[in-house]
Amino acid sequence: MVFLDEPTTGLDPDARQEFWKLVSSLKQQGCSVLLTTHYMDEAQRLCDRLLLLLQGQVIDQGTPEELIERTVGDEVVEIAGIDELQLQGLTRQADTWYRPFGDGYVVALPTQRSLLWEQLGSLQPQRLTRRRANLEDVFLHLTGKVLQ
Known part of the structure; x- marks a missing residue:
């Protein structure tokens, strides 16, 4: 070992x-x-397999794939240049979460088909990127302030 x-x-x-x-x-x-x-x-x-720790306490564990699927889902959106109150309303309506990420936000896209992607695009953000979820998204969601 x-x-x-x-x-x-x-x-x-x-x-x-x-x-x-x-x-x-x-x-x-x-x-x-x-x-x-x-x-x-x-x-x-x-x-x-991994253990995610926060202040010495286990907050979740599993394979990377299990943690991503269970915590975030398949995809996230990175978005910048929009009003947080609008984002808060859209994520609440879509029953998902967001949190600050760099100069913008990261938003978990719901697994079920939703209009959230189109709605975010209609806000005319400075930056809008859709990508596969990863362990960093899991860590940010589990250890940061959850916003809804």
């Missing part, structure tokens, strides 16, 4: 990629790896 405590902190992208290959190789050889990291992309890529 190998214990790794934030092993890629401070590494450049090339060194990080090489380290990921090493960890994957160890796993393929049957070695158990316990990894702590603040990098959700790293956890999503390397971990078979």
Whole structure:
């Protein structure tokens, strides 16, 4: 068993990629790896199962796929340049959540078909991007202030 405590902190992208290959190789050889990291992309890529901690307490656990599906769903929207009160109303109507993200917001798109994507576009935001949900979205939702 190998214990790794934030092993890629401070590494450049090339060194990080090489380290990921090493960890994957160890796993393929049957070695158990316990990894702590603040990098959700790293956890999503390397971990078979994870525990998400907040102030030393487990707040959720499972495979990366389980956590994403259960907490966020399939897709999120990154949006900027809109009024938060309008966003709050639309997300409440769609029974979903949003939270601050950079200079805008991240919004979970409901799994069922909804008009939320079109409604967000009709607000004429400065930026509107639809993408697959990831572990960073899970972490932000579970550890941040939930807005509805």
